[in-house]
Amino acid sequence: MKFKLVYLFLLSAIGLSAQNKTKEQWEYLFNGKDLKGFVQLNGKASYRVEQGEIIGTTVLNQPNSFLATEKEYGDFIFEVDFKVNDQMNSGVQFRSEQKTETDKCKVTDKKTPNRVHGYQMEIDPSDRAWSGGVYDEARRDWLYTLENNPAAKKSFKHNDWNHYRIECIGNSIRTWVNGVACAHVIDDMTPKGFIALQVHAVSDPKNVGEEIRWKNVRIQTKNLKPSAPDNIFVVNLLVNNISEDEKRMGVYLLFDGKTTSGWRGANKDFFPDKTWLVKEGNLIVSKGKSAESQNGGDIVTTNEYSAFDLQFEFQMTDSANSGVKYFVTEKEKTAGSAIGLEYQILDDDKHPDSKLGSIGNRTLASLYDLIPAKKNGREKLPIGEWNRGRITVYPDGRVEHWLNGWKVLEYQRGTQYYYALVAKSKYVGFQNFGMAAKGHLLLQEHGTQVAFRSIKIQELK
Numbered sequence: 001m002k003f004k005l006v007y008l009f010l011l012s013a014i015g016l017s018a019q020n021k022t023k024e025q026w027e028y029l030f031n032g033k034d035l036k037g038f039v040q041l042n043g044k045a046s047y048r049v050e051q052g053e054i055i056g057t058t059v060l061n062q063p064n065s066f067l068a069t070e071k072e073y074g075d076f077i078f079e080v081d082f083k084v085n086d087q088m089n090s091g092v093q094f095r096s097e098q099k100t101e102t103d104k105c106k107v108t109d110k111k112t113p114n115r116v117h118g119y120q121m122e123i124d125p126s127d128r129a130w131s132g133g134v135y136d137e138a139r140r141d142w143l144y145t146l147e148n149n150p151a152a153k154k155s156f157k158h159n160d161w162n163h164y165r166i167e168c169i170g171n172s173i174r175t176w177v178n179g180v181a182c183a184h185v186i187d188d189m190t191p192k193g194f195i196a197l198q199v200h201a202v203s204d205p206k207n208v209g210e211e212i213r214w215k216n217v218r219i220q221t222k223n224l225k226p227s228a229p230d231n232i233f234v235v236n237l238l239v240n241n242i243s244e245d246e247k248r249m250g251v252y253l254l255f256d257g258k259t260t261s262g263w264r265g266a267n268k269d270f271f272p273d274k275t276w277l278v279k280e281g282n283l284i285v286s287k288g289k290s291a292e293s294q295n296g297g298d299i300v301t302t303n304e305y306s307a308f309d310l311q312f313e314f315q316m317t318d319s320a321n322s323g324v325k326y327f328v329t330e331k332e333k334t335a336g337s338a339i340g341l342e343y344q345i346l347d348d349d350k351h352p353d354s355k356l357g358s359i360g361n362r363t364l365a366s367l368y369d370l371i372p373a374k375k376n377g378r379e380k381l382p383i384g385e386w387n388r389g390r391i392t393v394y395p396d397g398r399v400e401h402w403l404n405g406w407k408v409l410e411y412q413r414g415t416q417y418y419y420a421l422v423a424k425s426k427y428v429g430f431q432n433f434g435m436a437a438k439g440h441l442l443l444q445e446h447g448t449q450v451a452f453r454s455i456k457i458q459e460l461k
Helices: 002-023 150-155 244-248 416-423
Strands: 038-041 046-050 053-057 065-069 076-084 090-098 102-104 111-113 116-123 134-137 141-144 162-169 172-177 180-186 194-199 211-220 251-253 263-265 276-279 282-285 299-301 308-316 321-328 341-346 386-393 398-403 406-412 440-443 450-459
Touching (some): 053 065, 090 134, 194 211, 244 251, 308 321, 308 341, 321 386, 406 416
Antiparallel strands (some): 038 065, 046 053, 076 211, 090 194, 102 111, 116 134, 134 141, 162 172, 172 180, 251 450, 276 282, 282 450, 321 341
């Protein structure tokens, strides 16, 4: 009997060991000796192998260079260790491809045939500290900066070895730096592609010869098991979609892509369906009279909100004017648009309102007539493309406006500065403007066609 128990124990141990090996089947992409299995793309930075490490070195006036795997990978878990010069920018491309047309490199301003494009896990030793963020090389710019997850900025180790992990499973993309969760993106633009180690372009001679060292480059492609869920912000780029992690954190849709349930006309008990319509998953306000709210009026949520994280996508037509308002109480009973704090939606180039107000405080993503959005030019997309807006109102009164992944302004309700801004604005005559404890969310009708989708909210406590 004793022998039988020992025998069963050994069988169980062998089974568990085999099971663990099945769970984590690592394949090393770098053999430690040469660059077999890789091909260099885009630029002519130097890549060499020394003492079991791949060393990438910057070269003057070369576009971004990539040491890419010959194989393509779809679903995988990837890990690598690296050590980088503190003055250098780099990254890990994944699910990446080459364009067939030519495109200019931002640094050299030269056209680069078959330019690499796709997802990149950022390596950023600068004070900005966006290491672990997700950048979309040569396509959509930043998808996930670490402004979305400031706590992760401290995970990067300067002048030392760092450990990166990327999990791509289905539409879910997650990153870790030294074990700290950094970014979470849901996207389906590129389901598979090569993995590549980047050496960034440099145009200043003082940056020539900067090095990054890579080792322990490995991947899993079978029996993938995702890491345990975390609570970091999720950038979900799928239309009108809530991921499982978003659901777990309390995010839900305010527009389901099919009906106008949960919305009504501002100062009305019905929905103005002659002005607003649902088409192909979009909530569209029609073109009409140029004056605000004269073609059917604004719409508001039936529910009210106090502290929240609101996300929405919007598509502007030529000379468009609209807005997303919050803390709307409808108590003012105005003839035009209902009163509330407003995230401005505007064609800054063609609509005359962009020149009104003060210091640009009526431009795209601004707190309308109060605070201008600080834009660097990279946030703006051409008319007709979909923009990602975000308004975060914290329980302590702090507020942030975001545009296409960039935080463009922040302020705090109820401060002396806030009241001073209101006193100089068109809202000076409204008592306690913007200071309601809770209010409706509003989409504005201003005589031009604008479409909305992926309107979702997480209530904050």
